[in-house]
Amino acid sequence: MNHLIVYAHPSSDSFSNKILTISKEFSVEKEYKTEVRDLYSIGFNPVLKNSDLKGMHGGETPEEIKREQNYIQWADLITFIYPVWWTGMPAILKGYIDRVFSYGIAYKHADGGVEGLLKGKMVLLFSPMGTSNEEYGKIGMLDSMKQTCDEGIFKFCGMKVMKHVFFGSASNLEKEMINEYLKAVPLVMSKCLSTNKSGEEGEQNKDIKENGENKDNKEDSKESSKNSKDSSKNSDKDKANNSKSENKDISSNKSSMENSKSK
Template sequence: MNHLIVYAHPHEGSFNHAILDTAAAALKDKGHEVHVRDLYKLGFNPVLSPADTAAMREGNTPADIAAEQEYLRNADVITFVYPIWWTGLPAILKGYVDRTFSYGFAYQYNAEGGIDKLFTGKKAVIVNTHGTPGKVYEAIGMHNSLKQTSGGGIFEFCGVEVLEHFLFGGVGSGAGDEERSRMLAQVKEKFSSL
């Protein structure tokens, strides 16, 4: 199975990087083909420019977008690994979605006024960390909101079935080594079972 991991955290020693390493290793151990797109290492430009949209309307997708779309096109499973910042995606990942999940590639409107979901058949896993304790986000409904915006508003909108959405809270503000080990064990178990 072809598995794409889109990773968005600027620090090599972060807990998100440990999640990335755990997921990739579990997939490789099961014989999956794994492609990691580390957006910060790539220096991915997150700004959808007027030149980008004009070029895509003319059928001339800019090279950096086309390269990422090739990874998306070939993926059976797409995983996003990123921290929650200000209750949302880091700007670099939001820009990745803006630029690569484009009209005519990930979705389009049809003659009946409905949406053609062009990624139908693909699967997804989302792994998030956040500093706010999980109980707080759960109590105020933030976990459901995050699942709705990322899972529903991005992936399901394009036809991708979300298999799992991990929301690991208290990272950096209270999760000790034992708790982090438990989180990584959940990641390993999920990716080993795909």
């Protein structure tokens, strides 16, 4: 599996960075081909410029954008790690989405609607935030963030969002609670990937079963056709035999009558 981790936090001492470390360790342990795009470290420019748009529309995508698009197309699983700032993602990650998830790469217009072009790709999201999950849950903010991010961006592009985990009150946690949060990261990743594998195997088994049933039906139909033909042949044969027998009886009766007359 090709695993891309897109990370957006400026501090190497952050809780987000700890999630990055654990996610990468999990991926390497599973022997996934792993790439990390630390947007602050690589100096990614989040500003979508007019020259970018002109270049992409003219078939000449700027190299910086093309490089990141290649990573997206390469990946089977993409993990986004970012803090929630002002009930959304950091500007650098939003700019990454604006520039990299472009028309013709992430989506296109088709049959009067929109078609996502990143089908088959899985997405995991880990988002530490200062506010508690309970507080944001009460006012519906967690659902709102999932709708605008998970639905509005990734599912819109045809991607499968496996899980979006919000780590509430992350900036005020005791060390023990931080450790509990961090323990959840590999568990979530393992469970989501295991569930997806089971789902794929279920679909494959379904296809195998359907193909098997279709084959059985074809064989039954073939056998039925053969039996029908054999029955028809036997019926014709019986008719011929009956006809011969009748002709023999007639001939015998005729001979008997002639002998009677001569007597």
